[in-house]
Every structure is written in C-alpha cells, then in structure tokens.
Amino acid sequence: MIKKIFVVVSLFLFHNLVYGVDINDALKYLEENSLNIKIITRVVDEQGLTIWNANMSKITISGKSVKVKLQGVNILVITDITPYIRYDNTILLVSQGEVWIGSSESDEMNHYSTIKSLPVSMGESALFFPLGVIKAVDRKIYNIELEIQVNPNNRDSGE
Amino acid sequence: MCFDGQTLSAFLDNELESSKYLIVKEHLQSCSDCQKTIDLLQSVSSQVKLANNQVESFTKETVWTRLSHSTSPGRGLDFWHRAFIISPTLMISLSFLFIAILGASLFFSIFNDSSSFPFSNNADLSFESEKYPLEIPVDNVEKVLAYFNIHDEPLEFYMQLPGPSDFVIQGEPIFLKKTDYVAER
Structure with missing residues (x-):
C-alpha cells in the first residue's frame, strides 16, 4: 500500500517534466505555421483603371480569418478571408462577402452575401470581386476588387 | 461353532x-x-x-524446513508483493519535498499572469503585422491558439472608400486566381 502511494506521488511530482511544453517549441510552432495575408483593395472604373487602392497585411494562422470592411457613401462591403493550410502545403482560401448597397434614387437598401473558396499556392494571388465583374457599360461606374496573397510568415522575406 | x-x-x-x-x-x-x-x-x-x-x-524445525523449501529460489515475488520499507526519516523528507514543490507550483501559477505576458525586449521574438504588434502568451501552444481565438482585437481592417462613388452590383461575386483573370481579359 505504501509502495503504491509512493509511486503515485512520484509521478505527480514529476508531472511537469513529463507533460510540460517547451517555450521554444511553442515559438517554433508559431514560426512554422503563421501566415502573412496581404490584401490590396482597389477601386477600378469601367475601363479597369485603378483609381484608388489601399494595402494591408495581417499575420494570422490557419483557420483564423481576416476581416476587411469597406465603407462608402452608399455601400458597405465586409469580406472575411480565412486561409487554411492543406496537407500539401497549399492554401485553401475561403472568402465570405457581404454587401449592403443602397440606391441613389431611393432609400432602398439591398443585402447580398456569398461564400467562395479557392485553392492557391503560397504566394499566389487571388482576386475577389464582391460586386461582380464590370461588363461593357456606357456609363461611369466603379467596382471593387481585392487582391489576396498568402505567404508564410517569414521575417527574412521582407516586403 | x-x-x-x-x-x-x-x-x-x-x-x-x-x-x-x-x-x-x-x-x-x-x-x-x-x-x-x-x-x-x-x-x-x-x-x-x-x-x-x-x-x-x-x-518447529521440521515446519520451518518445509516452509523454506516450498518457495523455490528462482521464482521470487513480484514488485507489488515485496516488502518495501521506508524509514521514517525518508518519509518525512519526501513529504517536505512534495509540499515545497506543490507550493512553488501554486506560487508561480498565481503570480505569473500569462495572458499579458509580453515577449522580451528582443525584437526578434515578436510577431508583428505592418501596423498592429501582437503580444502572444507562449508558455504553451494551446494558450497561443486560444489567444488568437479570443483576443479582444479582431483581425480586421477598416477602409473608407472614396466618395461619392457609384457602386453597382454587377453580378455574382467572383473569386479566382489572378493569373486566370488576366488570361480571360
């Protein structure tokens, strides 16, 4: 009986040594698995010319989304971009877009939502058009496009 | 007869x-x-x-002889049935050691607030985005992942579009590779 108690107590005393996690291992895990998402938001006209753009980059991990909110006079676009690292080290990008758009003629407000996924390689750019793609028109309109690029978060790579 | x-x-x-x-x-x-x-x-x-x-x-001698012969030399008792004697001094020492380790563990768990644990001043250990530096608790991997899930600051970016601009829904949202889009155009 004493022997059994002694063995149990010994295991309890050395519990941290058996099950502890090294801080360096946690840092290394972050280093190897974090991702850098670069998003370039552009406003283009009907001829495809960029009239406005903004860059951003965020560090995240697989499964953690990055949200982009774009607010205009009559429009609000919220885009959630979630990268998932696949078994072959490619990325599955899941983009969820919501658009609230008002009409200039009336007080009507419309809501649209979509969810799209796209497999890409590390460093490969993807384009997301939350309002769709401009077809040939004869008036001046604008469109929004988001260019998304996912890279491994490597401080040596620089930007 | x-x-x-x-x-x-x-x-x-x-x-x-x-x-x-x-x-x-x-x-x-x-x-x-x-x-x-x-x-x-x-x-x-x-x-x-x-x-x-x-x-x-x-x-008495015959009984003892029989008992000693009934246990063959090569068999031996298993670990849990052997006599295990701990001297009182050893027992007291182990008890104090156990209490000291338990107390130290409780002390460090109470006074070490991991949720706000910053990296050292060494910049190489910090993970930063372009504009939003992050402080990540790294005493174990599970806490790091939980940090990303529950941290107050969401990973979002807000942009004000130039206006007034006339945005119109052109059609169904499209998500494609840049190389494919360029090729189509």
Missing part, C-alpha cells in the same frame, strides 16, 4: 488364555470364514502400523 470378532481379535493379539487359544487355533484350520476374518484383522493392523511409522513429529 464360529467365534466372534472380539475373540478373533484377542487371538490375533495373543490375549487369550492358552486353552482357549488352542481351541481357536484348531477351529481356524477348518473354518474359512473365521480365517477370512483373521486375515482382514491382520491387514487392518498392518495398515495402522504402517501409518504410524509414516507420521512425523511436527517439531
């Missing part, structure tokens, strides 16, 4: 008077039943004598 078992037993034990002994002896020569009885009594008597010879006197 046959004799009873008691007489025959006395005859076998030479306990009869000489005159009666001769009469029984003469009768046995002609009576098979009495002879069978005599034979039976003789076999019982010899079995009893044999048993008596085999009974040992169970002294």
